[in-house]
Amino acid sequence: MxxxxxxxxxxxxxxxxxxxxxxxxxxxxxxxxxxxxxxxxxxxxxxxxxxxxxxxxxxxxxxxxxxxxxxxxxxxxxxxxxxxxxxxxxxxxxxxxxxxxxxxxxxxxxxxxxxxxxxxxxxxxxSRGSNLRIKVKLTLEEIAKGTEKKVKVNKQVVCNNCDGSGAKDKSSFHTCHTCGGSGAVRRVTNTILGQMQTTSTCPTCNGEGTEITGKCTVCHGEGLTRGEETITINIPAGVSEGMQLSMSGKGNAAPRGGVPGDLIILIEELPHEKLKREGNNIIYDLHISFIDAAIGSSVEVPTIDGKAKIKIEPGTQGGKILRLKAKGVPEVNSYHRGDQLIYVNIWTPKVLSKDERDLLEKLQNSPNFKPQPGKNEKSFFDKMREYFE
Missing domain, CATH: 1.10.287.110 (DnaJ domain)
Structure with a gap:
């Protein structure tokens, strides 16, 4: 439900x-x-x-x-x-x-x-234990698929010597003389409207109802010691930088049978060598030669699932955006998944051999190699508008 x-x-x-x-x-x-x-x-x-x-x-x-x-x-x-x-x-x-x-x-x-x-x-x-905060670093692949992490957490744990009671032995416990074991003190005040009763935590036993006359020699009456615990964290797919997850009861222990605090996990994304994340979409900058752009080609591009082969249509212009559906990051607790967007960049060589230069000079005056913005080339803003529409 x-x-x-x-x-x-x-x-x-x-x-x-x-x-x-x-x-x-x-x-x-x-x-x-x-x-x-x-x-x-x-x-x-x-x-x-x-x-x-x-x-x-x-x-x-x-x-x-x-x-x-x-x-x-x-x-x-x-x-x-x-x-x-x-x-x-x-x-x-x-x-x-x-x-x-x-x-x-x-x-x-x-x-x-x-x-x-x-x-x-x-x-x-x-009593309630305090919360703990840790950072967990995740790769883009781990974020996209979800992952399980085992982390060692140094925290307050229940003292094994006294089982968290803080007392040397059972005979060290005595009923609080101030509250009579109730953990609270009540006061009655006479006012113009009559008697008013207020209740507050007992200042002697801090609301526990008992006093300890002999303290544990290990924890010195605190009921807690420092310890290390290996905790398994299941990270759902689709988390993002700065998001916080919470594991109830995995924080610092509380003395005398109290409620443990929570473990707060802060997500940190590690940068990817080739891919960039924008929301649930993955961005990749593809660089191709103007020859491949002119006559068409087939190239491999990296994705978070491995490599994918895409087709470059003849006449592809620089700035064109290609889309791989559902190759992005999933939404948290959802079946919806973003896309991978491939931005096409035309790479121009800086150094040419004499034969290469001679060949290009022959093509330089060809009508097909002259920019024709009104026919086969759209502005960057036109392409962006088409994409979002």
Whole structure:
């Protein structure tokens, strides 16, 4: 089933500002929240869909790519995650977007539904690892066909000694004395309108609900160490310079069972020796002698699929553009493919032997060797206009 437009999901226009997008997501999240719709699978899917839409439209960089490419920008589906929203579970959504509801402990919907559920962490904050960015260099052939790359990434990984807990042993954990294990502190303030309750993350345990009295000797209580991981990246065909792919959960690890960050892959195109890319089209400059142009010839030209033989018609003029259909670069996540355009250039020798010069001088006064713009030669602008028409 095709994904809906993210603007349609949230019910906002494409010109909506950040506040309007945030307000629309808040409204949708309350409407379809699982606590309000127990056992309703469709409501749960709508809830996840709204979170995915908000994840993209609330991020200026992701929003720009979506506005430009639509769901085609989600090329990372072949690379293991795309925007990241498609793989989100409930814990991801609550931990990532809870702040827009003013919460800090428990479910971000505490103020609407009477408190968080223990199944989602008992009110404790879920930590999230930071994202990593790497560059991947691709040849034109790899871009045209898609490719698989294995890269070694140096990053934060879970400490093997303490399994990411940061504690020396199990006896080192104690319930936080400030929040009593809830991970949040609530304050009641008397105002002219009555009592107002506010909730914030516990400053003592940072929302984890526990304190560590004895730290791990390897990670010194961080729960993380430096490590190296070999990651396989599937690059879809048709990516371009500067495009970013995302692999969900392949960034830095988070301590104490938190959610790993994402791996952001920046695409860099390597220049080709003979071919040039313009959008989805491939450009090749072909140089032929005026003899081949005059009497016709058959020549081989390079393409991203190998070599191809093309026919030069007799009387071909310099500046003529020949086209090889569907020999260009495919669009991302599409069956459409660009063309290869061959620009014909007439090569003139700089050095001639005496016999060659004598022969050309005999032909110099022939009427067929005199330029006749009105008959057999069109201006460069006429050729360009014909091509685009």
């Amino acid at each position: 095709a994904k809906r437009d993210y603007y349609d999901v949230l019910g906002v226009s494409r010109s909506a500002n950040a506040d309007e997008i945030k307000k629309a997501y808040r409204k949708m999240a309350i409407k379809y929240h699982p606590d309000k719709n127990p056992g309703d699978k469709q409501a749960e899917e709508n809830f996840k869909e709204a979170a995915e839409a908000y994840e993209v439209l609330s991020n200026a960089e992701k929003k720009q790519r979506f506005d430009q490419y639509g769901h085609a920008a989600n090329a990372g589906s072949a690379a293991g995650g795309g925007y990241g929203g498609g793989n989100m579970n409930m814990d991801d959504i609550f931990s990532q977007f809870g702040d827009i509801f003013g919460g800090g402990g428990g479910s971000p919907f505490d103020s609407f539904f009477g408190g968080g559920q223990q199944s989602r962490g008992g009110g404790r904050r879920v």
